[in-house]
Amino acid sequence: MAEIIKRADQLTVGDEVRLADGSYVQVRGVHLPGTEWNPHKTIVRVSLGSTGWQSWPLSKQVTVIS
Numbered sequence: 001m002a003e004i005i006k007r008a009d010q011l012t013v014g015d016e017v018r019l020a021d022g023s024y025v026q027v028r029g030v031h032l033p034g035t036e037w038n039p040h041k042t043i044v045r046v047s048l049g050s051t052g053w054q055s056w057p058l059s060k061q062v063t064v065i066s
Contacts, residue, residue, distance in 0.1 A: 001065050001066065002065075002066050003018070003063050003064065003065060003066070004063070004064055004066050005061050005062070005063060005064070006061070006062060006064050007058065007059060007060065007061055007062075008044040008046065008056040008057065008058055008059070008060040008061075008062065009032060009033070009044050009058045011027050011030050011044070011046060011062070011064070012027065012030065013027055013028065013029060013030060014026065014027060015027045015064045015065075016064060016065040017046075017048065017062050017063070017064055018062070018063040018064070018065075019051075024065060025048045025049060025050075025051060026048075026049060027046060027047070027048065028047040028048065028049045029045075029046070029047035029053075030044065030045070030046055030047070031044070031045035031046075032044060033058065040055075042057060042058050043055045043056065043057060043058070044056050044057075044058055044060075
């Protein structure tokens with residue numbers, strides 16, 4: 001497995017994201033900007049399962065296991 005960097009707007013369901021505490025959690029849902037569920041223009045809504053929905057800026061960079 002390799003770690004790669006993705007912007008928040010590049011995440012897909014199933015990606016494993018590394019959190020600030022070093023643990024990994026699977027992306028359960030993504031609402032991109034300008035959709036019915038996310039009217040904001042610069043925010044991505046990301047569901048991380050047990051941690052719930054989070055709002056991240058489009059440009060936020062996260063580490064993903066690929």
